[in-house]
Amino acid sequence: LADLGARLRGALSSVESGSDDEIQQMIKDICGALLESDVNIKLVAKLRDNIRSQIASSNIAQEASPMNKRKKLQKVIYDELCGLVDSHVEPPKPKKINASTKTIKGKKVKLSKESSHVIMFVGLQGAGKTTSCTKLAVYYKKRGFTVGLVCADTFRAGAFDQLKQNAIKANIPYYGSYLEPDPVKIAFEGVSKFKQEKFDIIIVDTSGRHRQEQQLFTEMVQIGDAIQPTQTIMVMDGSIGQAAESQARAFKESSNFGSIILTKMDGHAKGGGAISAVAATKTPIVFIGTGEHIGDLEVFKPTTFISKLLGIGDIQSLIEHVQSLNLQNDEGHKQTIENIKEGKFTLKDFQTQMNNFLKMGPLTNIASMIPGLGNIMSQVGEEETSKKIKNMIYIMDSMTQKELESDGRIFIDQPSRIIRLAKGSGCSAIEVEMILQQHRMMSTMAKSAMAAQGAPGAGGAPG
Numbered sequence: 306l307a308d309l310g311a312r313l314r315g316a317l318s319s320v321e322s323g324s325d326d327e328i329q330q331m332i333k334d335i336c337g338a339l340l341e342s343d344v345n346i347k348l349v350a351k352l353r354d355n356i357r358s359q360i361a362s363s364n365i366a367q368e369a370s371p372m373n374k375r376k377k378l379q380k381v382i383y384d385e386l387c388g389l390v391d392s393h394v395e396p397p398k399p400k401k402i403n404a405s406t407k408t409i410k411g412k413k414v415k416l417s418k419e420s421s422h423v424i425m426f427v428g429l430q431g432a433g434k435t436t437s438c439t440k441l442a443v444y445y446k447k448r449g450f451t452v453g454l455v456c457a458d459t460f461r462a463g464a465f466d467q468l469k470q471n472a473i474k475a476n477i478p479y480y481g482s483y484l485e486p487d488p489v490k491i492a493f494e495g496v497s498k499f500k501q502e503k504f505d506i507i508i509v510d511t512s513g514r515h516r517q518e519q520q521l522f523t524e525m526v527q528i529g530d531a532i533q534p535t536q537t538i539m540v541m542d543g544s545i546g547q548a549a550e551s552q553a554r555a556f557k558e559s560s561n562f563g564s565i566i567l568t569k570m571d572g573h574a575k576g577g578g579a580i581s582a583v584a585a586t587k588t589p590i591v592f593i594g595t596g597e598h599i600g601d602l603e604v605f606k607p608t609t610f611i612s613k614l615l616g617i618g619d620i621q622s623l624i625e626h627v628q629s630l631n632l633q634n635d636e637g638h639k640q641t642i643e644n645i646k647e648g649k650f651t652l653k654d655f656q657t658q659m660n661n662f663l664k665m666g667p668l669t670n671i672a673s674m675i676p677g678l679g680n681i682m683s684q685v686g687e688e689e690t691s692k693k694i695k696n697m698i699y700i701m702d703s704m705t706q707k708e709l710e711s712d713g714r715i716f717i718d719q720p721s722r723i724i725r726l727a728k729g730s731g732c733s734a735i736e737v738e739m740i741l742q743q744h745r746m747m748s749t750m751a752k753s754a755m756a757a758q759g760a761p762g763a764g765g766a767p768g
């Protein structure tokens with residue numbers, strides 16, 4: 306979707322004075338970009354009307370300063386694009402089972418009345434179910450959940466082997482059989498086993514067919530009846546564009562899924578179509594698959610997605626992301642969260658975050674939350690970006706304590722200091738300026754995010 310993002314950003318930045326002509330041209334460009342990435346024509350028409358009426362009602366024409374005009378325009382576009390990809394439905398979230406243990410007959414037994422969060426996957430063959438199962442298991446495992454995988458695909462030869470290999474690689478417990486032909490039985494047995502062992506999350510992979518067929522739907526209903534899933538996720542190939550909507554509707558009638566994972570969103574032009582089409586079915590997209598590797602899974606949140614697309618960073622997701630990573634005992638990290646809560650974001654906070662990013666990986670997810678970095682990343686790749694971040698850290702390492710703990714304004718009208726920093730860290734003065742600029746943007750976002758929402762919520766798994 307790099308293309309769509311570039312075009313949307315281009316449209317927004319083409320507004321200079323904020324004249325009516327410019328604004329009309331911008332709206333035209335935005336709609337053109339959306340149509341080309343396969344968003345439904347009716348949705349685009351509606352979006353265009355909404356943008357026009359929002360612009361009229363927020364008195365943008367009367368705004369004297371071109372900069373404020375552009376800010377207000379960006380806000381209108383951002384809000385409308387979020388609306389386009391938002392299903393306005395909250396998907397269910399897994400909880401950790403707080404199981405205390407007791408030793409009975411020399412065996413540790415977990416005592417808890419809470420039940421496991423059972424996730425059933427459905428979708429056509431080749432959609433990416435088996436791959437996404439493991440990705441999701443790894444995602445939750447990283448966040449401290451215990452996860453078990455069940456292979457209930459007895460239709461395709463080699464299905465169990467595929468899941469098993471993925472599970473072993475990721476060190477996730479799995480359940481399946483080479484001999485049992487009945488998928489309902491395997492699903493039931495696997496779920497029962499992991500439930501008994503008090504796993505927080507149990508993910509059940511099922512078979513698909515090449516087309517939407519009655520036989521498949523019947524099987525899904527039977528498995529669903531047997532395991533009573535907490536959440537059913539439909540996995541869909543995101544590269545099918547607008548066709549996603551009718552496929553989602555067909556599956557919805559037979560197996561009443563509540564969430565969607567769109568796969569193969571890596572660099573596909575039609576992704577915008579799939580996302581908006583699925584949102585139109587009022588089903589939340591929970592994750593998107595962005596590659597064949599185990600880590601290539603991103604939480605889908607409309608605001609995050611649109612922020613990324615427009616390259617404006619997303620401080621709220623950044624905070625959630627950092628909080629979800631169990632860095633709570635890290636002193637620098639604690640201080641940063643405290644500061645952000647007060648609407649403060651010093652250069653030192655910025656440095657702490659940058660240091661954390663290198664530890665956290667994969668970089669793609671994180672870079673996109675920082676204004677400007679996501680764009681660089683999509684142009685130069687992970688390795689280059691990692692180098693860039695290291696450079697940024699070197700530069701901040703060369704700053705004095707006083708500078709680090711400042712809001713960055715200390716550098717205004719201090720070109721000699723900037724040049725010194727550049728020399729000290731082996732970078733160019735422009736790179737130093739860039740960091741100061743990025744920091745300024747993030748600090749402004751921290752302020753407005755906190756003003757708008759109060760303190761961020763306590764940790765937990767996002768998504």
Ligand code: GDP
Nearest residue numbers: 430431432433434435436568569594595596597
């Ligand atoms: P299933 O039949 O629904 O279980 O689909 P699989 O999980 O076996 O995936 C089918 C193919 O799609 C495999 O080659 C996967 O590597 C590939 N695949 C799955 N998800 C993604 C994704 O997000 N991006 C890309 N590029 N390939 C994917």
Ligand code: MG
Nearest residue numbers: 434435458464
């Ligand atoms: Mg499969």
